[in-house]
Amino acid sequence: MALFKPISDTYLVKEMAKPLLVACLGISVMMVSGFLFELADLIIIKQVEIWAVLKLLFYRLPSLMVQTFPLAVLFATLYSLGRLVKDNEYTAFRLGGLSFQRVMVPFLFVALIMAGLTYFINEKISPWATHRSQNIIRQVVLQETPPGVEENVFFRGPGDRFFYVGRVNTGAGTIEDIMVYELEGENKLPRLVTASSGRFYDDIWYLHEGLAIDFDEEGYPAFQVRFNQYEINVGQQIERFFGRQRTPQEMSRAELREEIQLFSRSGLNVNSLLVDYHIKLAIPLSAIIFVLVGVPLSINFGKGRGLAVVLSIVLIFGYYVLLSLARSLGRNDILAPFLAAWLPNGAFLLVGLLLVLRGEGRRL
Secondary structure (H helix, E strand, O other): OOOOOOHHHHHHHHHHHHHHHHHHHHHHHHHHHHHHHHHHHHHHHOOOOOHHHHHHHHHHHHHHHHHHHHHHHHHHHHHHHHHHHOEEEEEEEHHHOHHHHHHHHHHHHHHHHHHHHHHHHHHHHEEEEEEEHHHHHHHHOOOOOOOOOOEEEEEEEOOEEEEEEEEEEEOOOOOEEEEEEEEOOOOOOEEEEEEEEEEEOOEEEEEEEEEEEEEOOOOEEEEEEEEEEEOOOOOHHHHHHHHEEEEEHHHHHHHHHHHHHHHHOOOOOOOHHHHHHHHHHHHHHHHHHHHHHHHHHHHHHHOOOHHHHHHHHHHHHHHHHHHHHHHHHOOOOOOHHHHHHHHHHHHHHHHHHHHHHHOOOOOO
């Protein structure tokens, strides 16, 4: 049997292309529609300028695409192959010498392309766009009450300093779980400062009960000292930092990995960051997993458009419920970060492989 069959492969790819495009547009419209309710509140209640709201919507599109593409692949697989089964075209392929697994190859090819595209958007476009949208919210939407420093985010301050704050109370002027990393400057080696708590007054931060570590030229700790109070002049009031802050959704995997390596050296718990780091790869690859599940389900049960829609909804709901649960367990140190991020993919992969192994034995 030839590895590549131009006629059959091209036909199956074309058969999947139309429902894939329809699903991408349809799911995106549904997600945007839900977001439009929030935007309407901004225009009517907060009286935010329409132009700012439109920019906010535009910058949210890449993150919506990341969520949409794997779901669209699942729907397109169930819909297109279900039609082939219903019209006995799948039987014709089998009689023509194509095995169950060989029929799956074009669907996996499309899923691989979509997974690569999803990963590219999630790494190169979505972090930048999400950061721009968040800054609009921080600067425009929340201008009535300055947001201050957000919790569990990273930002770069003046003087080549990187900041991390675990918890903040702007009203009380207190911060907790602080880390400040000062980059190497003229005749100065890197310094890492961590503290369990602190207070801020205008542009001065007072850190309490912490540890300051100086590193040598090779990156190893050369000197460390514990302090009762450590004063840092951040150069500007805390409310002005919000434009520099970045959540994990506003960073690529490479940027997030750098932050994880940096913070792990300070002794901070980075499990929640590790979960998000692995999820950034797990979600794009879910498109391939969905094909492994969707093809055998379509062949065995998917005889009709309505059933394809129902199966899509059930599978998508199950996947994201499991993802939310595993993510929560990972962030709360109940599951290892890698396991928490990959548990949904692993569970669906196991089910898919079992269905694939049974699929070849299906009688015509």
